[in-house]
Amino acid sequence: MSELKNNLKCKIAIDAMGGDFAPNNEILGSFQAMNEDPDVEVFLVGKKEEILKAIEINGLKFNHDQIIDAEQVVDMYDSPTAVLKTKSDSSLVKGAKLVKDGLAHAFVSTGNTGAVLAAATFIIGRIEGVSRPTIGAAMPTQTGGTCSVYDVGASVDSKSKHLFEYAVLGSIFAREIHQIKNPKVGLLSVGEEESKGNEVTLGTYKLLKESELNFIGNVEGRDILKGTADVVVCDGFIGNIILKFAESIIGFLKAKTKSFADKSLVNKLKVLSMKGTLKKVLKDLDYQNYGGVPLLGVNGICIIGHGSSSPLAIKNMILRAKEMYDKNLIQTFKDTLKSYADK
């Protein structure tokens, strides 16, 4: 594997053993990404034999230099921090190390989220000025856009300065990747007034108010789907609960529709006739269609995906990583955080 500077392609290390359908979906997604963008060069990190077998079964061809052998596999039951010591020869840890060592530009994994977070934070390291990396989730809004919520579970018991950093990182991501000119930043709270909130948000309010961000003040739970703000910041404990609540809406609607249909034949016919339309209306809510979520604040590009990610989702994660690379996002994070520190 050559040094990064000798290669114009964007090298992306993928944890080939990460997801529920590994390494199959990882391989298929990687091929699709490389097909779509010839400047993408994927490195499949994982059990070499299994990877080769899956490549063969799928009738694909692959440069063997792009397979990085890793003996161990991290599963969902592994303790995130223990993994760094006990599974140093895992695809997850090795993938992060490739970025750390400058041999890959980005790391993509659909494995144990906590372990990816730990590996990225402790192996790749944090950007100067970032106390805690953050995971964001882009929720659909009723206006057809997205509202990115930070943090959705990278850490809990955040302090005001952490929420402020999420706002800085999220705002840059919204501007550069979602191409929103001057992203509106909202602070998730229990009332619009400055005086409403808990200890942490009251402190965050002051920091945001004094910053150069386009801070629109407190927003409430209802403002996420309304699209009042482009970026919403909150503690990871809250963001995670909201994200999972939102993910359960489709199941709720399906169950309600079914119980309505079960009441009579007429109802059944009514439901049957609207099924296709409803599906189209709800498609923005279907998180299965989404790719991964970015882990921001670490000193390298890192995307985390659902364990159940489809090849399409994995392809999208890889292309998103490539986009972050093309836009030199990590450098922008660094420069912006430095400018805040210099003040």
Place this chain on the structure above:
Amino acid sequence: MSELKNNLKCKIAIDAMGGDFAPNNEILGSFQAMNEDPDVEVFLVGKKEEILKAIEINGLKFNHDQIIDAEQVVDMYDSPTAVLKTKSDSSLVKGAKLVKDGLAHAFVSTGNTGAVLAAATFIIGRIEGVSRPTIGAAMPTQTGGTCSVYDVGASVDSKSKHLFEYAVLGSIFAREIHQIKNPKVGLLSVGEEESKGNEVTLGTYKLLKESELNFIGNVEGRDILKGTADVVVCDGFIGNIILKFAESIIGFLKAKTKSFADKSLVNKLKVLSMKGTLKKVLKDLDYQNYGGVPLLGVNGICIIGHGSSSPLAIKNMILRAKEMYDKNLIQTFKDTLKSYADK
């Protein structure tokens, strides 16, 4: 107005100036409640002249002894705690005082939530063993039942013992009012494992585990609509955000349906044909249909409603207060909390 003991009826004081359509909806709702349950005796607290006028306009008859004059009106901009001093002659403060003085069994208001909370807490007072009163919201579940979430905004920055108390109060309410035999109590967190959570929930987990409640462990954001637990406890900051997020789902679906319909005539026809069915499927999500939410932990029955409450919602709030009275709920709260304190 006679003493409570001399009257077998359940006397309910209603803040007749509370809601957005006061006193009209309050009057209509009160009449409907008294019609439906002859053992309900409502006291309309508010500006006597306005109340009399609204009664006349609606062509109703009302015993003038049941109108308690109050000169002042609390609005949404009043500071909750200041109200107690500056607006002691308001319908909101006077209504709470009627309960405190033993002249009414319950207080119902659709006014300024913070002010009702303050009036109930400081005038009616807390039950011994309750550090913080709590407001619960019954969310619909996909299994057709409800999941009651405490706290949805009575207080923020709760400690573990507060969440524990919410669980005790909510569990009794679910058993007595929702008639669930042995209510399953879940602790809202970011993972099912005991080790997952923030400082507050980790402490709450221990308290719940050692209690006699039917504690099923941590539940996640997705478990609320799934109906995994009958009672879910969390800090009021989080509960309030989830409640408002949930309330925004209908608006989101309406907007998405509309933008789909706007795309073509065929789409428009498809949406038109499914509109009625969709409305029926979604009706459980429509919070406009709900009555108020109970304020638990104060030493008297208190129900708080949406400012926009319809006469039907107000009737339901009054009948719910009556049910709490019939079931002697305050005494059960007291006895149970005493039994915990005695241990």
